[in-house]
Amino acid sequence: MEHIPLNFPFLAAALLVGISFYIIIFKKNLIKLIMGIAMLASGVNLFLVSLGYRAGGVAPIYTDVPEGPMVLSVPQALTLTSIVINVAVLALMLTMVIRIYRHTGSLDSEKSRKMKG
């Protein structure tokens, strides 16, 4: 890890968020839209978890601690919660898309939408 610049994960997170917003706004296929949201979630999770990274830090388990800085476990806890929530959200979205496909026979957001105006 020594040779990777410290802000490298943040750039990756920003890139993921940028790409996913492009997908969410411009793609017409509902499954691709869901993939965009999954990528957005991964970008945010990567950002959160890289906040908690300290070079050479150790896990905050108090028995038999080696020397060196201890990592605060809050960002990891946040990321874990966020991952769990996003699994639920993605599963719900996919079930709804299956229902939409059964009712309308299309996954194109222009063709399958019924309500306008």
Place this chain on the structure above:
Amino acid sequence: MDTLITHSSILIIAIPLLTAFLTPLIGMASKKARNTLLIVSLAFVAFLVFALARDISINGIHIYTLGAASPDLTAPKGFIVPVRIILEVDGMSILMGIIWSIVSLAAAIFSLSHIASETGQNRFYTLLLLMVTGGFGMMFTGDLFNLFVFLEIASISGAALIAFRTKFADTQEGGFKYIVVSAIASLMVLFAIGLLYAQYNLLNIGALAQAIQYTTPDKIALALLVIAFAMKLGAIPLHMWVPDSYAVAPAGISAMLVVSSQVSMYALFRVCFTLFGVTLNMYTVGWIVIILGMLSMFIGVTMAIPQTDIKRLMSYHAISQSGYMLLGVGVGLAVLGDPNALATYGREAMSGGIFHIINHAMYKGLLFLTAGALFYRVGHRDLNRMGGLGHKMKLTSIFFIIGALSIAGIPPFNGFASKFMIYESVYQFNPILSAIAMLVSLITLASFVKAFQSAFTGPPLPEYKEVKEAPKSMLIGMGILAAAIVFFSVFPGLIVHHIVDPATNALINQGAYVNGIMGGTP
């Protein structure tokens, strides 16, 4: 009783959560027992909310620290920042709590017969109670990350409830739009929370408010939070999901979704006033909120005019009405740094906006429930094909009139009381804004006269010969909200003095919120 009040804030969140997972078990044994459990638990929660409201009006901000030796011990010995999960309930939170408890109780009673013919009712009530949990959690939490978690709980259960009647294609579309918007908004909230946490290592709103510096990442976080909550509350450039989702949801859920959008508005105000508060460039942010409000108000009402679907029409009015709240509170936000202007009109504008939140939740909830009763008896939502229903559904039409007059701001109804406070105070800030607000109110009246005329008046139509008055539980649900409207109309001064003014003070007085958390650690 004292113990009950000390622990009431966590009980208000925990009781619906536990009942949510009890309902399917009990529902397998007996439907009647399940329905009783649902109503009793929601009624008990409403009782706790009112008891807590009384306690807050006497003793000030209510703090509850989970897992601490005593509930008000926010920071353990040796710590200078709060580390535990903390619930903080002030005047503004409890105002939202009162609204949410009344509307969810009315919606649950209404749904008893509204969804009686559907399959999977046990799951419906589980989701309904989870949504109640999420809403209360968002109002009462003193912690940004828990705000995100409860936002997600409310959104997921809300989306599942919108899409509950899977036999219709449009419900799936409405539910999908809602969950997409909610997922994007809540991920933006999470990103903003990450930005704030990266700088201050804090998640508690009160502690963050004390530490915040208003650096560039803070500004980005503020922008993300404002966009995300504006998206969730359906302010105009981000409103496209509102009519689709509200219109297709079961009617009780539409009424609850209105309040759930207002809870997002509460989160927006909490972020602007309490989290950023005096460090903020209030004039700019205030004007952004005002412009969002004006756009919502005007475009919402103009989009409502051509609608023929009764619930779609009401949904556009919901957008339009939320503009009034944003306008009122936005004016207060814009003059927050100027004590003179705040005292002359800013405080009154904010009280008007906040009072309008209560009134809107009641009358828009009632209108959605009457629309649900019509749908239940008639089988469609098309205004052009309805007519003469007032002969058969007398009580429903009376409830509709109460709601319609109130939303149009006709004196002496409660909609007039709050709108008048907004007109009067906003006029001193900027007369043009006030004039547009009055114009919008007139168009609202015209639109509801049209809706009433096409649904209820005229000769009885032969195809609706079989139509009867709505079932009893629906009438009780509508009656609760109608009674609340009449009560607010008769005693507006009482409500403003005891509920609305403390909420306004809670928003303006950032220091009290911070002291509630940090008070023990000088």
